[in-house]
Amino acid sequence: MPEYIQWISTLLLxxxxxxxLVDLEWKNNSALMALQYFATFFLLMVFWPINMSxxxxxxxxxxxxxxxxxxQNIKRTDGPNINTFSLEKLFRLFTGGLxxxxxxxxxxNISNWFPSATPPLLISSLNLIFVGFLMIGMSQKIDxxxxxxxxxxxxxxxxxxxxxxxxLMLALLCLILMSISLVGSFLMNNAExx
Amino acid sequence: xxxxxLWFILPIVVxxxxxxxxxxxxxxxxxxxxxxxxxxxxxxxxxxTPFTILTVAFKFEPTLQFFGRVFSLTHSDKIPLMYxxxxxxxxxxxxxxxxxxxxxxIISLAxxxxxIGAIAVEPFLYSAILLEIAALIAIPFxxxxxxxxxxxLVRFLINQTLGLPFILLAGFLLSGVEAxxxxxxxxxxxxxxxGLGFAFLLSVFPFYTWAPMLSEEIEPYxxxxxxxxxxxxxLLIGLDFIDKYAWLRSSEILxxxxxxxxxxxxxxxxxxxxFQNHLGRIFAFSLVSSTxxxxxxxxxSDHILGLESFFLLILPNLVTFGLWSYSITLLxxxxxxxWKEDIRGAAYKYPYISAGIAxxxxxxxxIPLLAMFPIKVAIWGTLAVEQTTSSTLYGLAxxxxxxxxxxxxxxxxxxxxxxxxxxxxxxxxxxxxxxxVVLLILLGLFPSLFKPSLDLIIEMFPxxxxxx
Numbered sequence: 108m109p110e111y112i113q114w115i116s117t118l119l120l121x122x123x124x125x126x127x128l129v130d131l132e133w134k135n136n137s138a139l140m141a142l143q144y145f146a147t148f149f150l151l152m153v154f155w156p157i158n159m160s161x162x163x164x165x166x167x168x169x170x171x172x173x174x175x176x177x178x179q180n181i182k183r184t185d186g187p188n189i190n191t192f193s194l195e196k197l198f199r200l201f202t203g204g205l206x207x208x209x210x211x212x213x214x215x216n217i218s219n220w221f222p223s224a225t226p227p228l229l230i231s232s233l234n235l236i237f238v239g240f241l242m243i244g245m246s247q248k249i250d251x252x253x254x255x256x257x258x259x260x261x262x263x264x265x266x267x268x269x270x271x272x273x274x275l276m277l278a279l280l281c282l283i284l285m286s287i288s289l290v291g292s293f294l295m296n297n298a299e300x301x
Numbered sequence: 302x303x304x305x306x307l308w309f310i311l312p313i314v315v316x317x318x319x320x321x322x323x324x325x326x327x328x329x330x331x332x333x334x335x336x337x338x339x340x341x342x343x344x345x346x347x348x349x350t351p352f353t354i355l356t357v358a359f360k361f362e363p364t365l366q367f368f369g370r371v372f373s374l375t376h377s378d379k380i381p382l383m384y385x386x387x388x389x390x391x392x393x394x395x396x397x398x399x400x401x402x403x404x405x406x407i408i409s410l411a412x413x414x415x416x417i418g419a420i421a422v423e424p425f426l427y428s429a430i431l432l433e434i435a436a437l438i439a440i441p442f443x444x445x446x447x448x449x450x451x452x453x454l455v456r457f458l459i460n461q462t463l464g465l466p467f468i469l470l471a472g473f474l475l476s477g478v479e480a481x482x483x484x485x486x487x488x489x490x491x492x493x494x495x496g497l498g499f500a501f502l503l504s505v506f507p508f509y510t511w512a513p514m515l516s517e518e519i520e521p522y523x524x525x526x527x528x529x530x531x532x533x534x535x536l537l538i539g540l541d542f543i544d545k546y547a548w549l550r551s552s553e554i555l556x557x558x559x560x561x562x563x564x565x566x567x568x569x570x571x572x573x574x575x576f577q578n579h580l581g582r583i584f585a586f587s588l589v590s591s592t593x594x595x596x597x598x599x600x601x602s603d604h605i606l607g608l609e610s611f612f613l614l615i616l617p618n619l620v621t622f623g624l625w626s627y628s629i630t631l632l633x634x635x636x637x638x639x640w641k642e643d644i645r646g647a648a649y650k651y652p653y654i655s656a657g658i659a660x661x662x663x664x665x666x667x668i669p670l671l672a673m674f675p676i677k678v679a680i681w682g683t684l685a686v687e688q689t690t691s692s693t694l695y696g697l698a699x700x701x702x703x704x705x706x707x708x709x710x711x712x713x714x715x716x717x718x719x720x721x722x723x724x725x726x727x728x729x730x731x732x733x734x735x736x737x738v739v740l741l742i743l744l745g746l747f748p749s750l751f752k753p754s755l756d757l758i759i760e761m762f763p764x765x766x767x768x769x
Contacts, residue, residue, distance in 0.1 A: 219486070220474075220490055243459055247452060247455070249455060252455055252458075252459065256459065256462050259462075259463070259466065260462070260465075260466065263466035263469065266470065267466075267469060267470070267473070270469075270470075270473035271426075271469075271473070274368070275369065275370060276426075276427075276430075279430045280430070282434070283430065283433055283434065283437070283465070286434065286437045287462065290437050290440045290441075293440065293444075294440070294444075294450060294454070294455070294458075297444055297449055297450055298449055
């Protein structure tokens with residue numbers, strides 16, 4: 108995989124993860140999440156063959172689809188002023204930026220842990236993991252928590268590609284991605300059924 | 302016949318089959334007897350041990366191959382098999398007393414099967430994945446029928462999920478350490494990842510906040526199931542890690558760390574418990590502390606003694622929290638809440654249930670003659686020889702749990718309109734509570750009565766035992 112494609116994927120991952128962190132509208136979040144898996148697909152191809160990367164992409168899209176369908180079925184309405192600019196969004200953007208800054212500045216230290224990882228691969232992975240933590244920490248809405256967990260898992264998956272390329276591990280991780288979404292869907296249905 | 306098929310796959314299949322049965326009680330009875338059978342087979346016909354039935358020689362084959370991975374249950378896995386299915390059987394029979402327990406029984410039987418799979422699987426990386434699958438399956442059974450959920454459940458999901466990637470990365474780093482054990486940087490990285498992964502899985506301080514939250518949201522017996530099985534299996538897997546890697550088991554830092562983490566856990570849980578006004582929260586903090594006691598037991602420099610204490614703690618834990626969860630769930634159903642105001646005067650209407658709660662609370666507080674006293678005092682003694690400060694802190698934790706227990710009992714006794722004592726429990730409920738109380742006293746008087754054989758413990762963790 109040429110390095111410039113890896114860098115484009117990394118840029119896309121940073122934009123999509125920041126988008127999910129800042130934007131509170133579930134339709135936009137779902138679209139960004141789907142885009143995130145698409146960008147991940149190219150990064151996974153650095154170490155994995157196309158069929159394994161493709162399987163992960165499909166599993167990711169299926170998990171996003173589960174959340175989208177659940178949101179549509181429960182006829183969810185987001186709160187007022189969700190699309191307007193607010194201090195909360197600015198704060199989220201600021202924390203995300205801070206995390207990215209920390210990752211870039213401490214890159215040389217962290218890269219020793221994963222000597223075979225290329226710079227875009229490692230930056231993408233760490234960015235997804237830490238932004239995922241921010242998503243979990245900053246929201247109590249179940250779909251945002253699920254997106255946070257999926258983002259963290261995707262980040263780890265990118266780091267993990269260089270370690271393990273077994274089909275069984277991939278299958279189990281895909282199963283877990285989809286199970287997290289299913290559990291999220293179950294919880295969203297229960298939360299709305301108050 | 303294959304051992305992993307019997308103890309890992311079959312329970313999952315049977316759990317699937319039980320979905321066809323609609324009656325709550327029938328499901329509990331069938332699951333209870335099924336677990337009892339698996340327990341008995343593990344006790345008398347353990348895996349990989351030849352035996353003869355009516356002149357026919359027979360043996361449960363220890364390994365099962367699955368996509369190149371191996372599930373292996375040998376004779377040394379007899380103890381976890383017995384604990385898991387013995388506890389399962391006891392728990393399933395107890396659910397006969399509860400309403401709407403069908404879904405919980407079915408899912409928990411599947412979880413027990415997956416837990417055994419997590420113990421059996423090689424390479425160990427897959428244990429974390431199986432534990433995560435078990436946690437995800439547990440979510441639907443943790444939501445109260447017809448009610449919404451709270452933050453505790455979401456936190457439980459987050460904590461269990463976060464444990465997985467850390468263990469996976471630790472697995473990768475551990476293989477690097479095996480290749481070059483002198484590289485201190487890799488050793489530290491592997492320990493950090495492993496520590497974080499197990500911190501999430503074992504729900505140590507500060508990752509246990511979901512437990513008291515969850516105790517307000519779900520029935521206590523479900524919480525007991527989660528907090529008795531997940532940490533126990535995670536600890537066994539962790540011990541397996543330590544036993545497997547020479548650099549890990551010979552590390553003094555690791556055992557000191559276990560002690561510190563255990564002490565912080567029991568001390569923080571006991572302080573929190575002492576100030577709670579909700580019986581479920583006291584119960585949750587006490588449950589969480591059981592992992593702390595196990596960690597302290599394992600931190601002993603005499604590893605055989607540590608392992609013995611760890612295994613000696615398991616049965617009293619199961620009986621104590623079994624009795625506590627049984628009593629508290631019944632009280633919750635009868636009083637429609639476990640807040641101090643809800644349970645005022647409950648001791649006069651439900652004396653057996655209240656006695657069950659009092660006895661189990663006092664057992665956790667380490668009161669003499671009750672089940673946990675001999676073991677907790679033995680651990681205290683070992684600690685006192687090695688670390689004076691740690692042993693003082695360890696002693697302080699008893700006070701916290703004693704205050705919590707005394708406060709909950711005084712809340713059940715407090716009333717403005719005393720109309721005399723009248724038992725409103727059914728005969729079955731009284732019998733179960735009495736039997737468990739007698740068992741608590743028996744375990745306190747004769748702690749070695751149900752002690753697992755030392756040979757079996759050494760067989761389970763041969764390298765760790767050899768360190769002495």
